[in-house]
Amino acid sequence: MDDQNRNLILATALSFLVILVWFTLGPMLFPDWFPEQTEPPAITAEAPEGTGLAVPPAERTAAGAPELAAAAPQSLDAALASTPRIPIHTARLSGSISLQGGRIDFLKLTDYFETVAKDSPMVTLLKPSGVPEAYYALYGWRPGAGLAPDAVPGPATEWQVESGSELTEATPVTLVWDNGAGLVFRRTISVDENYMFDVTQSVENTSGAEVRVAPYGIIARHGKPSNLRGFYILHEGVIMVADGSLTELKYDKIADLEKSEAENAAASVVEVAENGWIGFTDHYWMTTLVPPAGQPFTAVTKYTESSDTFQTDVRLPTMAVAPGETGEATTWLFSGAKEWETIRDYQEERHIDRFVDAIDWGWFFFLTKPIFRALHFLHGLIGNMGLAIICLTFLIKALLFPLAYKSYVSMSKMKALQPQMEKIKETAGDDKMKMQQEVMALYKREKVNPAAGCLPILIQIPIFFSLYKVIFVTLELRHAPFFGWIRDLSAPDPTSIFNLFGLLPWDAPGPASILAILSIGVWPILMGISMWLQMKLNPAPADKTQATIFAWMPWVFMFMMGRFASGLVIYWVTNNLITFTQQYTIMRSQGVKPDVMGNILGPLKRSKKAE
Known part of the structure; x- marks a missing residue:
């Protein structure tokens, strides 16, 4: 040679x-030299023309989802015992739904463990409010013009069980809440054999007058996860697909978003015309809100400093419900392991755009x-x-x-x-x-x-x-x-x-x-x-x-x-x-x-x- x-x-x-x-060492020694792959979308006050998502001026003050407050610190057992619950038992999931707010807030992955040790506990993905690093999904309705905030169910609403005593692959559960003024709200939750929940929200109007309401879904995370890997080659934080465009936002960047007066927090608001989803991704796990393909919605990323809460919202368009009619909306919630074969099947069968890109393939995706x-x-x-x-x-x-x-x-x-x-x-x-x-x-x-x-x-x-x-x-x-x-x-x-x-x-x-x-x-x-x-x-x-x-x-x-x-x-x-x-x-x-x-x-x- x-x-x-x-x-x-x-x-x-x-x-x-x-x-x-x-x-290997650059992101730890010089974090400012390693920018995000995508810039956060700008805050938008109005939806693009033709999407049907613009909020009427009279309803704009109520357009946001409710601000979440951190509960008093308590142990996991105490938090679980403090509210009535419906158990979740499937082949791959174990947990419960809190009737306070109808939250899906406790979930374990029965196929995965923290370590390879024989006595290692199962991976706990979702935790109720009040527990350190609380992480949960909740749903509700935004009141339109003429409706008081307490006329619709919120994060602390006490729901009743209408049907189902346990959520399994074969048995869905339905929760009900009557506001006493002619509106009856229902929430039906089902789950498949893997990690996808179907959440159908409905409102029955018996009030004698038309009402305008808008359903929403929230994934909330109190504080940054303590197990963040912090590697540049791995994205951990908010992940969103909006009409074919993938956005990844780390926790520090979420807190640095532009302050939004409408949201009363650092926030980013994106109008999605047809296809998209939003949520939080970890190294191996993910929790995301997924509207069905073709459903327009507003995707929101926000950080509330007072409660140290990171939040992603899916806000569906306002619907007018005439007397004697029922308005209904369905969204999906994925909460589980980022198994390539599983999320690929969801992408193909449910037409979820770019769902496999929840796995961080990186710049060399054509090789990885x-x-x-x-x-x-x-x-x-x-x-x-x-x-x-x-x-x-x-x-x-x-x-x-x-x-x-x-x-x-x-x-x-x-x-x-x-x-x-x-x-x-x-x-x-x-x-x-x-x-x-x-x-x-x-x-x-x-x-x-x-x-x-x-x-x-x-x-x-x-x-x-x-x-x-x-x-x-x-x-x-x-x-x-x-x-x-x-x-x-x-x-x-x-x-x-x-x-x-x-x-x-x-x-x-x-x-x-x-x-x-x-x-x-x-x-x-x-x-x-x-x-x-x-x-x-x-x-x-x-x-x-x-x-x-x-x-x-x-x-x-x-x-x-x-x-x-x-x-x-x-x-x-x-x-x-x-x-x-x-x-x-x-x-x-x-x-x-x-x-x-x-x-x-x-x-x-x-x-x-x-x-």
Whole structure:
């Protein structure tokens, strides 16, 4: 390998290292340098013409959903016991609905647990008001002109059970509230076998006069979640699709929205003409309000500082209900795990626009989506996500093999030209211009591309980052086991010298510990060794500085990736071994015999002679 080719590989590897460090540590060290992917929509006072969403002037003061106040702090058990409730029991959900406000405010995901430990509790997604980090969905009606606020049900209304004693996949429940002035409100809630609730709100008018009311749905979150990951590559906060446009807004940006006098809070109001949804997304979970396709609505994001409440609203158009008639509106509530297959089915069957984009595919979505689809398919075929990653690595290397073959053939030719290169250096002496001209002439004559050897490395960089993104953000990798000590492919290798690589019954130092950088597991060590062997296919460069950098590079990468997801490290080890095998075999086929053992033992022999 000549100096130019070696310098290009060195520059590429160092660039990769810089990018890796920047994307990992940059958002924590320089948060202001990492802006949101989309700007928040501007506040709008009126709906666009033709949407039918404009609020009549007489009703504009009542157009907003009610402001939510934080309840007195209490334990979860106390909060659940403080109000009458209807239990929720399905194959995948467990929780309850509070009759105070008719809130869906307690929900556990029975298929998912906080950790991989046997005694780990189930993931609790929704919590009632008063509990730390309260998170719930509620529904109600906005009164039109001539109606007092207490003529419609609000967040604290005491509902009665009209039918159903338990919400299951087969048994919906209906709540009822009579305002005593001729309006009877009902709320029917059903749930499917996964995570989608159907909420139908109706008002029966027996008052003898027309009434104007507008239904709404709210998802409220009291305070920022304590388990925010805070990584730039992962979006956590409000997520909204409005007529094909995706908007993501982190919690800090919500609080910085422009102050709206109409909302009495920092707010963003967007009019949606046909298709959209809005809610909160976490790393693996999501709660969103989804009007049926074709339903116009107003999507609101707001933050109330006095109660430290983040809120997303879906406000449906005002309806006129004549005497003796019933007005009705249905919206959907998704509250559960962001399983790709589940939300894809909702997108297709219920025509929910861009619902799969609730998973943060990132800027390289054209790579992350097919990579995940391939992983998902291989996992279904094999049944082990670690083996699926290894198989995907073989598949990627097979797709890139024609390019790799040309590259390694070019590198072999370069190696074969080394004697002529040395001869040119001797004849040119200190005349670098002459040496470069003769070298380029040699390349042209022998039809050798000195940069061809770097093409596989350049292509590997976006693939590596895309796979990193997939492993980090997708739920399917969470708590997915491999073999032996790897019980969660989305977490770092738990072995370390501090627990004798898993032989002692305690965990390695966590990321907050100063010893974390030395806590290197078995798979990161294998990655360092495989990278070191790959570099030993070629002799060390003559330049001492370059030789030192190349000698340390595998071990720097080993420590850098020691705290990365073990699934990513498994991919890198497999990739290195395949690359080593390909390069060795192709170079041998071209008449070049890499002296791997000589490159390993040579420095040892030279150091002994120096002694």
